[in-house]
Amino acid sequence: MPRDVSRWYLKLKLFEYEAKEIARQYGLPVPSGFVASTPTEAREAYLKLGRASMVKAQVLVAGRGKAGAVKPVSSPEEAERVAQTILSMTVKGEKVAKVLVEEQLASRFERYVSIVVDRGAKCYTILCSTEGGVDIEEVAALRPEKIIRYKIDPLLGLQEFEGRTVAKQLGYSGEQMTKVADIVSKLYQIMLQCDGELIESNPLIETKTGEIIPADLRMLVDDNSLFRQKDFLERSKTYEPDMTELEIKAREKGLAFVELEGNVGIIGNGAGLVMATLDMIIDAKGKPANFCDVGGGASEERITAALEIVLANPKVRVLLINIMGGITRCDDVARAILNVQKKMGITIPMVIRLVGTNEKEGQKILAAAKIPSLNSMEEAAAKAVSLISGAT
Numbered sequence: 001m002p003r004d005v006s007r008w009y010l011k012l013k014l015f016e017y018e019a020k021e022i023a024r025q026y027g028l029p030v031p032s033g034f035v036a037s038t039p040t041e042a043r044e045a046y047l048k049l050g051r052a053s054m055v056k057a058q059v060l061v062a063g064r065g066k067a068g069a070v071k072p073v074s075s076p077e078e079a080e081r082v083a084q085t086i087l088s089m090t091v092k093g094e095k096v097a098k099v100l101v102e103e104q105l106a107s108r109f110e111r112y113v114s115i116v117v118d119r120g121a122k123c124y125t126i127l128c129s130t131e132g133g134v135d136i137e138e139v140a141a142l143r144p145e146k147i148i149r150y151k152i153d154p155l156l157g158l159q160e161f162e163g164r165t166v167a168k169q170l171g172y173s174g175e176q177m178t179k180v181a182d183i184v185s186k187l188y189q190i191m192l193q194c195d196g197e198l199i200e201s202n203p204l205i206e207t208k209t210g211e212i213i214p215a216d217l218r219m220l221v222d223d224n225s226l227f228r229q230k231d232f233l234e235r236s237k238t239y240e241p242d243m244t245e246l247e248i249k250a251r252e253k254g255l256a257f258v259e260l261e262g263n264v265g266i267i268g269n270g271a272g273l274v275m276a277t278l279d280m281i282i283d284a285k286g287k288p289a290n291f292c293d294v295g296g297g298a299s300e301e302r303i304t305a306a307l308e309i310v311l312a313n314p315k316v317r318v319l320l321i322n323i324m325g326g327i328t329r330c331d332d333v334a335r336a337i338l339n340v341q342k343k344m345g346i347t348i349p350m351v352i353r354l355v356g357t358n359e360k361e362g363q364k365i366l367a368a369a370k371i372p373s374l375n376s377m378e379e380a381a382a383k384a385v386s387l388i389s390g391a392t
Contacts, residue, residue, distance in 0.1 A: 012220065013220055014235070016100055017058060017100045018219075019199070019218060019219035020214075022194065023190065028183060029212070030217065033045070033049070034100070034101050035101075036100075036101055037087075037098050042082075042101050043083075045079070045101035046076045049103050052072065054073070054100075055070070055071050055099050057096040057098075059091045061092040061094050064091050071085075079101060087099060105205060106208045107205040107207060109130075109132075109205070110206075111131075111170055112132040112133075112139075112204065113126070113127075113187070113204045114127045114202070115127075115184075115199050116197070116198050121151055123151050123154045125150065125152065126148075126150040126152065126166055126184065127147060127148070127149055128147075128166060128169070133202065148166070150162065150165070150169075158185060163180075163184045183204070183214065187199050195221055196219060196221055198220040200217070200219075203216060244259045246259050246313060253309070254302075255294065255306055256271065256291070256295070257310075260288050260289055261289075262289045263289050263316060263317040264281050264286050264289055264317070264318050264320055264388070266288050267321045268322040268323065269324060270293060273324055274291055275291070276377070281381050281384065281385060284381050284382045284386075289313055290313065294328070300335055300339075307340040318350075319348060320353075321351070323352075323354050323356070324355055325358060327357075329362075330355070330357060330358045331358040331365060334361075334366050335365060338365065353376070353380040
């Protein structure tokens with residue numbers, strides 16, 4: 001199964017149990033629950049809760065309910081048995097390593113509430129709907145009138161009356177309106193304090209006793225904020241269950257790297273540039289071996305680390321380096337390439353595109369070592385693919 005580059009890059013995704021732990025710190029009424037890594041731990045978690053529960057796979061992809069990875073249980077034995085089944089599952093390419101055993105709630109209504117970064121409007125936007133508990137994308141596509149949008153002024157922030165306005169649009173009044181407004185306000189505070197890109201409750205349920213509870217919670221954090229989000233910085237160093245050895249090594253070195261199935265190794269600076277390079281390799285009938293972004297101000301050491309990781313994959317038969325020098329200097333890149341070539345004894349063909357800061361100096365360094373460089377990304381991609389048949 002092809003791997004999804006986008007879910008491994010750009011945003012720090014939190015597991016449901018992590019998002020709910022943050023929510024508790026802000027006073028949100030999330031359900032009680034315990035994380036389990038084994039069937040025995042799931043059984044013990046059920047005994048601690050002492051009531052009917054849900055066993056929920058902890059994965060960073062959507063659609064786990066449809067995949068059968070969220071199940072109700074009504075006894076410790078059933079919790080253990082269901083946990084064993086779910087822990088052996090793979091959901092959309094992601095192996096389940098943990099489950100959340102959580103109290104089961106009897107719901108009367110299910111709604112959807114989220115706050116997202118609206119780049120077009122340059123503000124946070126509240127998205128909500130009375131159609132909760134289902135794929136919100138389907139609702140947006142088939143019944144767009146069911147989606148309520150409320151933009152938050154970035155200078156004033158979310159005002160109390162605006163929270164109540166959103167609650168009214170969801171059909172609430174009186175005490176329940178106040179509860180929903182409070183939940184929306186706290187979700188907004190989490191977004192501000194945690195540099196969130198998205199926080200989403202689907203469903204936000206109304207219980208049969210009239211309580212309003214975020215039964216599920218999903219959260220994305222902007223990776224660019226990790227320098228000031230120390231707790232998330234540590235979280236970003238943890239490893240997902242299906243990471244390869246090279247991906248783990250790359251993360252330890254602070255590189256954005258995804259191992260793919262092809263034979264053209266790719267290194268670039270900037271997520272968009274690397275993604276475009278992958279597309280051009282595919283357009284040229286080639287197969288990318290990886291996604292590797294060394295970032296904006298990549299040093300010579302960082303370039304060296306990227307080269308070592310990409311070339312450690314025995315499937316790589318041609319290496320394409322695509323650098324657009326801005327903060328990154330092309331001469332630093334050129335020196336790093338030569339250093340690694342000498343250190344590792346690289347014999348596979350290399351295609352290099354260097355443009356931007358100090359590009360002439362970088363091209364001279366490569367030319368002196370008889371390594372040609374190109375100015376066109378399209379030509380570089382086509383050249384890399386054409387070399388596959390003669391690569392050793």
